[in-house]
Amino acid sequence: MRLLRFGDKIDTCEGRSATSRCKRIGQRLADSARHRFGPEASWIQRHVAGCPRCQRRLAAMARVDLALSTIKTQPHRLDLLMRANSAAIRMLNHQLREAAHDRRLEEATPEPRLLEKCAAYRAAIVNVAACVAILFLTKAGIISSFDKARSGGQAVMKQYYTAQAGEDLAGEVFKS
Amino acid sequence: MFSKAVSYDVLWDSAAYQAVDESQRWIVVAMQKYGHELVTMLWRILGNEQDVCDAYQTIFLRLAYLEDSRKPQWVKAYLFRTASNVAITVLRERQVEKKTLSAMTRMGEPQVAERDFDAGHLAESLRQHVAQLPEHLRNVIMLRDLGELSYSEVARILGVSAGTARVYRCKAVQLLAMWMNKEERQ
Numbered sequence: 441m442r443l444l445r446f447g448d449k450i451d452t453c454e455g456r457s458a459t460s461r462c463k464r465i466g467q468r469l470a471d472s473a474r475h476r477f478g479p480e481a482s483w484i485q486r487h488v489a490g491c492p493r494c495q496r497r498l499a500a501m502a503r504v505d506l507a508l509s510t511i512k513t514q515p516h517r518l519d520l521l522m523r524a525n526s527a528a529i530r531m532l533n534h535q536l537r538e539a540a541h542d543r544r545l546e547e548a549t550p551e552p553r554l555l556e557k558c559a560a561y562r563a564a565i566v567n568v569a570a571c572v573a574i575l576f577l578t579k580a581g582i583i584s585s586f587d588k589a590r591s592g593g594q595a596v597m598k599q600y601y602t603a604q605a606g607e608d609l610a611g612e613v614f615k616s
Numbered sequence: 617m618f619s620k621a622v623s624y625d626v627l628w629d630s631a632a633y634q635a636v637d638e639s640q641r642w643i644v645v646a647m648q649k650y651g652h653e654l655v656t657m658l659w660r661i662l663g664n665e666q667d668v669c670d671a672y673q674t675i676f677l678r679l680a681y682l683e684d685s686r687k688p689q690w691v692k693a694y695l696f697r698t699a700s701n702v703a704i705t706v707l708r709e710r711q712v713e714k715k716t717l718s719a720m721t722r723m724g725e726p727q728v729a730e731r732d733f734d735a736g737h738l739a740e741s742l743r744q745h746v747a748q749l750p751e752h753l754r755n756v757i758m759l760r761d762l763g764e765l766s767y768s769e770v771a772r773i774l775g776v777s778a779g780t781a782r783v784y785r786c787k788a789v790q791l792l793a794m795w796m797n798k799e800e801r802q
Contacts, residue, residue: 500793507742507796508761510735516659516668523665524655524672525647531673532640532680 643680646691654699657763661703661746663739667710671702678702693773696765700758707747745795753788756781 475481479488479498488494558565577583594614601610654675658668675698679688688694746757752774759770760781771778 496797497793500797501789503738503796503800504742504789504792507738511660511663511739511742511762514660514663514739516655516665520659520665520668521652521655524669525651527669528647528673528676529644532643532676533637535677535680 640680642687642691643676646679646695647676650692650695653763654695657696657699657758658703660762661700661743661758662706663743667706671699671706674702675699690772692769696759696763696773697755699763700755703758704747704754707743711744711747741796741799742792745792745799748795749788749791752776753784753791756784757788757792760785 478484488498598610598614601613651672655668655672658671659665662668662671675695678698679691679694682688746754749757755774756770759765759773760767765773767778767781771781774781776784
């Protein structure tokens with residue numbers, strides 16, 4: 441390395457050409473460092489040859505590198521990109537079409553119907569309705585009419601038995 | 617091979633462009649621009665074509681449904697970060713399924729372990745271990761090695777310096793080597 445004398449120009453990284461030169465130097469430095477300190481450096485090779493621990497470590501690293509290159513070299517079908525693109529576009533269009541409808545649904549406040557509102561009181565309402573019906577039937581005399589019809593029917597049957605089987609048997613059957 | 621891929625792209629191009637709503641055309645442009653790189657990265661991470669298609673759809677749907685349908689400042693960074701996250705989720709789900717299945721088969725007949733070199737097994741083992749890496753290391757391995765982005769791009773996407781990205785990659789490789797070595801001994 442040469443020392444700078446008074447009046448010498450110093451290279452700076454200003455300007456496009458200087459930047460590319462700077463990049464080139466950076467690349468050379470990296471290459472040089474890799475050559476001197478990387479796994480292929482002779483002093484490292486000498487050490488590794490006699491050190492089982494480093495051998496194991498390097499072998500494990502090489503295994504990772506091998507796995508990575510295996511993954512990189514595994515081929516996929518040629519039309520994979522096309523299939524992925526068309527599936528994505530189809531899904532995108534579908535989602536966009538449904539988006540307005542979905543938003544309306546999201547924003548809509550649920551309004552329950554009258555029947556749904558009354559569902560909680562259904563049992564009580566049915567009980568009250570049954571009571572009212574019984575009261576109505578009593579008031580209208582329908583229940584007493586049923587009694588009358590029953591006794592009328594019984595009289596007819598007794599008459600039939602009397603005519604067919606005799607009065608004694610009919611009296612025994614229709615004891616009341 | 618390349619010419620065939622290009623012709624497929626051209627075929628897809630006009631039909632896709634017409635089908636999509638005008639407000640979402642930028643997504644199709646992003647798809648055209650980064651689709652190939654994304655599919656390659658997803659394929660390398662997942663190794664299954666159906667999973668790749670599913671993950672790809674999810675990535676672009678997330679992009680379309682960003683808050684207020686805004687276009688992110690740097691689309692590429694957004695896409696690659698999302699791809700990495702989606703892929704890792706799929707990979708973990710697959711691992712859980714595999715564990716359950718292997719537990720079921722263990723209950724049945726005993727299996728004979730294969731010790732020969734098997735490229736498929738090696739790749740799958742690496743995928744499993746990558747999924748177990750800490751997030752910052754995993755992101756670097758995925759973007760740098762499987763996505764083949766430069767260190768400067770990886771650094772920009774992850775919001776760290778290029779040097780830090782290199783250190784993270786080195787640490788990730790060391791961890792992977794240790795885990796894979798341990799697995800091989802078992």
